[in-house]
Amino acid sequence: MMHILETERLILRPPELADAARIQALADDPDVAGMLTPMPFPYTLESAESWIRLGHAEIESGESYPFVIIRKADNLLIGAVEIGNEVRHHRGEMGYWLGKAYWGQGYVTEAARRVVQFGFEVVGLHRIFATHYAHNPASGRVMQKIGMKYEGTLRGHIVKWDKPVDLLMYAILRDEWHLSQSPSPAS
Ligand SMILES: CC(C)(COP(=O)(O)OP(=O)(O)OC[C@H]1O[C@@H](n2cnc3c(N)ncnc32)[C@H](O)[C@@H]1OP(=O)(O)O)[C@@H](O)C(=O)NCCC(=O)NCCS
Numbered sequence: 001m002m003h004i005l006e007t008e009r010l011i012l013r014p015p016e017l018a019d020a021a022r023i024q025a026l027a028d029d030p031d032v033a034g035m036l037t038p039m040p041f042p043y044t045l046e047s048a049e050s051w052i053r054l055g056h057a058e059i060e061s062g063e064s065y066p067f068v069i070i071r072k073a074d075n076l077l078i079g080a081v082e083i084g085n086e087v088r089h090h091r092g093e094m095g096y097w098l099g100k101a102y103w104g105q106g107y108v109t110e111a112a113r114r115v116v117q118f119g120f121e122v123v124g125l126h127r128i129f130a131t132h133y134a135h136n137p138a139s140g141r142v143m144q145k146i147g148m149k150y151e152g153t154l155r156g157h158i159v160k161w162d163k164p165v166d167l168l169m170y171a172i173l174r175d176e177w178h179l180s181q182s183p184s185p186a187s
Contacts, residue, residue: 026099090126129171
């Protein structure tokens with residue numbers, strides 16, 4: 001089932017093949033593709049098309065929910081966010097990226113917060129986790145801002161571009177998220 005999510009400034013919708021050229025233009029950047037384990041570099045039109053096709057199959061099977069991030073003000077595609085669904089463990093991994101021109105304006109925090117809500121309320125997850133490379137603290141900051149907790153560092157867990165990289169693991173559990181949604185007691 002296809003889902004479209006909305007926030008104050010953004011629409012999150014499933015990617016379409018017509019988005020491929022725009023996705024490639026933004027993702028074919030070492031500062032973007034270099035921060036996500038599954039992203040190839042160079043990031044070609046075919047890379048974008050295969051992510052979109054795989055995404056359609058995964059949405060169909062309920063394994064993952066990829067979204068492109070559209071800025072409402074100008075209808076521009078500025079990045080992507082995805083949440084997986086490992087059904088057996090009711091757990092999902094979230095990942096995200098933005099084109100460089102759009103960094104530092106709170107867009108990913110806004111998108112990721114909405115996707116966490118979707119993961120708990122619609123997908124029915126119990127745990128949502130995300131990892132970031134040790135040399136990418138901005139992504140860790142997003143995880144903190146959306147209420148995820150640091151759980152530890154997986155030392156040299158992956159090799160990206162021939163170099164071992166430390167991964168910092170963050171997660172939020174459904175109960176914690178529910179608590180954070182309830183209104184704070186009146187003072
Ligand atoms: C990391 C990324 C997703 C952040 O998206 P964004 O929309 O710019 O993030 P936001 O503006 O919502 O928040 C970024 C936070 O990181 C902080 N930050 C930025 N650079 C930082 C740095 N070098 N060290 C520490 N914090 C940093 C910002 O100050 C901000 O926190 P604040 O609101 O407390 O000031 C974006 O830069 C990106 O797409 N990078 C390339 C791909 C990527 O790294 N994806 C994540 C892989 S795990």
